[in-house]
Amino acid sequence: MNLPISVTQGQYVLTISGVAVILLGLLILSTVIVIMQKRKARTFQTQETSLQHTSALLHYVIEHSRYAIAVHDTELRYLYVSKKYCEEYHIPDGNAIIGKHHYEVIPNLPEKWKIVHQRCLHGEIVTGDDDVYIHEDGSVDYTRWECRPWYRENGQIGGIIVYTELLTQQKQMASELKEAHDYLDALLMESNSPILVWDSSYVITRTNHSISSLLGLPIHEIVGKNVGTIFFSLGERELDRLENRLETEHSLSNVEIHLKTIEGEIRTILWNAGPIFDPVDGSLVATIAQGLDITERNAIEQQNKEQLEELRRWYEVMSHREGRVIELKQEVNALLKEKGQIARYASVEQESDT
Structure with a gap:
């Protein structure tokens, strides 16, 4: 059966087989379109799931970082924040500040920080070492920080990342350590008893004025020498015996050793020595020995x-x-x-x- 179709160019005849071909083509086209749409939807869903996973992973990594990290958008609103950041800036709940403006969370921020933020939003990376931060209550903190921009896929700046490390406790510990070191150094140097410190290779690393006066040598001529050069009067055999004892026991107890002064006088020194071990691996770091001049007592x-x-x-x-x-x-x-x-x-x- 023929179906006439009128067009301006003339008369065309459309057969049943022709209609079937057209319908089949339309069916295939629609199927391809549906498949492409489903594939596009699955791809979009996969990308969205991957993006959500990446965002969750980023949030997890930042939140549990050992460092104080805060990520802001271009309006300085919080996007991510680490627990360490909340601890150092006394923020009770890190989730509660997400979306809030940085200056709202930490008011009365010094003007220099606002300048840093603007410089960073224009592409600069700004850092500070041993920077002083004065709180409203007058307390002082020392920080090491870095502020750098982060970028979107299109290359535009998406915001800034602020890394902060609080150094106050470290500085306090360093100050206390220096104070203790200076005290011990003065105690060692001004002691009336001769003191020697040597490392695991028996090289003298520290001494004091007492033994310097005893030997008639300046301290710099004693430090760096092998301890055997000080105990030379023992003789090679006695020195070997002393070294073996130190190797096995790492200590001396009431050992009399004769020292020869620069004037040629022989002084008898009663020595006690103890080891200093590394607290991490237990290795021998040094040996400290204190002597007592018993020459007159023996006489x-x-x-x-x-x-x-x-x-x-x-x-x-x-x-x-x-x-x-x-x-x-x-x-x-x-x-x-x-x-x-x-x-x-x-x-x-x-x-x-x-």
Whole structure:
């Protein structure tokens, strides 16, 4: 069957098979359009899911960062913030400030920070080290910070990121550490006892005026030398024995070592030494030794010993002498008795009777 169609150009005849082809083409076209739309929808959904995941991941990473981080848009509204940032700026709830203006959350911000924000929004990266931040209550914090812009896909600035590190506690600890170091250094340097500090290679790293005066050498000529050069009078064998003891016990207790002064005088020093270990890995860092000059004490002890020996000898002599005198007196009394005379030494007679 033929279906006539009138057009301005003339008469055309459309067959049933022709209609079927047209309908099939339209069906295929519509199917392709539907498939493309579904694929586009799935792609859009995948992209949206991926974007949501990326945003959630970024939020997670920033929130749990060990550093104080805040991400703002171009209007300085909060987009992301780390817990550390909230702790350092005393913000109770980080989620509550999302979307709020930075100057609303932290009012009375110094003018220099506002200038930094504007510079950063124009593409600059601005940093500060050991920067002083004075709070409203007059307390002072020291910070290290960096402010840099972040960019959208089209290359335009989307806002700024502020990294902040609070240094106040570190500075306080450093100040206390320096104060303790200066105190210990003064204590070491001004001590009346000779002090030596050597590392694990037995190289002297610290000493004091006492041993400097004892040896007649300036401190800089002692530091850097092997401890064996100070204890040279021990001899090679004794030095090896001392080193072996330090290797195994890492300490000395009441060890007498002779030191030779620049004038050639031999001084006897009683040494006690203890190890200093690394608190992290337990390795030996240094050994600190303190000495006591017992030269005079030993001399006095020697004098006392000699005097005691002398007294002992005299006592023995006198004891024997006294016994001999008694014997002689007894002999005289005996002779007098034989002659019928009275004993001359009555005390001797009394002692013999008892």
